[in-house]
Amino acid sequence: MLGFTIRRILQMIPTILAVALLVFVIFSIIPGSFASSLMSDGRGGADADMLARINAEFGLDKPVHVRFFEYITGLIQFDLGTSFKFREPVTDVINARIWASLKLSIAAMVFAIAIGVPLGFIAALRPGSILDTITMVFAVSGLSMPQFWLGLLLMYFFALQLGWLPSFGYGGGQLKYLILPAITLGVTPLALLARTTRAGVLEIMNEDFIRTAHSKGMSNARVIRWHLLRNVMVLVVTTIGLQFGSMMGQAVVIEKLFAWPGIGLLLVDSVAVRDIPVVQGTILVIVVWFLVINTFVDIIYAAIDPRIKQT
Amino acid sequence: MRGFNFNLWFGGFLTLVVVIGALFAPLLTSLDPVYDANLMNAELPPDGEFWFGTDEQGRDIFTRVLYGARISLTVGVVSQIINSVIGLALGISAAYWGGWWDDLVNGLTNVMLAIPSLIFALAIMAILGPGLLSLLIALGLTNWSWTCRIARSSTLSLKGQGYVQAAQTLGYGDIRIMATQLLPNMVGPILVISTLGIGAAVLAEAALSFLGLGIRPPFPSWGSMLTNARELIAIAPWATIFPGLAIFVTVLGFNLLGDGLRDYLDPHMRTREQ
């Protein structure tokens, strides 16, 4: 088990490096540079001299391989460079905002699991019933809905019409500010979890070992508790992991909508002003988060399902 | 779900409605989505003349939604075609040729799967700047990994089949074999993935446009319509409701169609959800 864990953790590293490389490559070929966007706001005709000076100041005039080398060495020391816009180390800029994103992601995920998994379970235990159909319709709708539209609608009803909740902002961390963004972000994973859980339960229910369990004289409830649950969890855990991992990415739009000061919002704003170090750093953080979560999920999976460790 | 495949028919119906709306937009509305803007008519609620109401510039939302369908469908279909082509090309060739090429493609696929698609699209849009073409390229480069995986595993299992070896002995070139022998056998799953992919692309385009990185105003992309609508939400909620509803109906249509196709082709095909 320990060996497996270590191996999986080590497997992350090449992928992280590859992503870092990819991100760097993409952004080093960016045509409109930060300097020109600083100066001319996209309007044509920047002063070549000024351009050169700004470039030199931000180190953009060095040849590509030098920049890449500096980038990698910086990475190893957890130094992501300096933000063009804020003139601060990127790591600080990100640090200031990452907790907000984490909070949002965790809240959304808890919401999704707490409602999605039981819903999928119940739907599967009564297949074809009204409840089942409603759940599935709800699930597929949740997956088809643009999250920000849902957010806007919720905002309209609960904040503007009913006045129960604030419509946007962080509110210094008060719970009521978290509710709308978390629900909005959580609906899609909820829908997916409901579907996956339902499919998992239906699949497992038809397995032979369930019949064996019944033949032992167990009640339905006990069969579910002793045999169904663990086997379904194995299937569901993977989905949970994938969703949680990509949540930081999904959160981008929600953060923009609700003016939630997380790294998603940071990313969008930085892209708009072409603050390359921040963009690179943020993307890297989001990806590393994804990989870490996935690895974690794999490890948990291996702990539950003894067959995996063989690979 | 035996017998009547609700997903397939209803999904197909919804998709058809959207396609018809897009194709016949000029026939269904006499107004222009961009230029027929009369500030005197700004922010009117839905009524007999403006079925969906008007936005802050006095433009008819119904018209804009119809023309927006053209944008969304174009982006969805074209980007998915690009995705499929890339995915198929890489997946089939990786499994067929094996060796370092397979390793490379696998590595690339892993990296792509590690980056959330929205982020990747965002990054590419950042380089290319906003606009329809950039959007097509960005979205076209984002979602090919699943197609690639499926194509690769299909090819791996089909590679040893008799008819493939027969074609090889006949001297067919590799490309020809890949295109004529292997590809036709994957049509089913690829079709399902592509249909679902169009839905995902429409959502992605809406999100990017909403963020201001996609289709820029005044063009009637549903996503950018929602950006504007956000400002007016207190006084003109219909500006939010209808474009969003359009996105929802479109994506729902494609999702149901995709699910229906999957059930139709093989009810046991349900792999782990993406």
Next chain:
Amino acid sequence: MTPLLELKGLHVGIPARRKTFEIVSDVSFSIMPGEAFGLVGESGSGKSLTALSLIRLLKSPLKVTAGEILFKGDDLRGLSDRAMRKLRGERIAMIFQEPMTALNPLKTVGRQIAEMFVLHQGKSWAEALKMAVDALADVKVPAPEERVRAYPFQMSGGMRQRVMIAIALACDPDLLIADEPTTALDVTVQDEVLKLIAELCSARGTAVLLISHDLGVIANMCQRVGVMYSGRLVEERDTYDVFADPQHPYTKGLLGALPRLGSRHGAAGRQRLVDIDSLITDKSSLLEKFYFEPRHAVRDPRLRAGGPP
């Protein structure tokens, strides 16, 4: 002696709006305590369904539509679900055909055996696991103290089937139903497993309902045999009698289809394998009296007259 199990006129089918789609028709037989009774027939003859209906493990829409199932005198059909559950595993146990999938892959073998003790005898898990080791030893699994912590995927098919037997016999049931227990196993292992069942059951006085399509398997173990065809019991006698002097045309066909090493038929020389046209007649178009006629190699006028012989 009162029979342990008595089936009277069992009908199993799918109730539909206008008429019931019947799969098992009018099956009656009885099993004495400690006896080994074989149920033989080809795939689709309804033998497995008969067995499943005994312990109420039929999956809807299948239902027992008529008949009595008397176990130690009580009609099982009248029992509440709760009472039925108590019976299952404790008094009537069942083992199935596919040992590969019959066990939960995520739980240790020991745990799955121990469940029986916790469930039916109220033991603690610690105690139950110890008892599980003994159970494994009883079914001749080598190194049972270690094997207890093994997972199913770490075991061969034959070994898994032994585990299944251990589970089934854990609470000393009165009746063991074995549905094609060896069909999925290698030939060499089949013999061992069957011997094991025979030994254990005769030692404990457990009656066995052995279901198989393989006459050889049945012949080796069962005192009496029932032959099922197309949902009906066409013959039920002592094994020896069935083999020596088959009455029903189907049984004759079945035996005739058995290749026998080195046998001769009469003086003429080689034996000809009798082929029974392999078709399960479509149930819905089954006419009551003439159920065997389409396949009957020897046209027997008695069948036409009405009713089975």
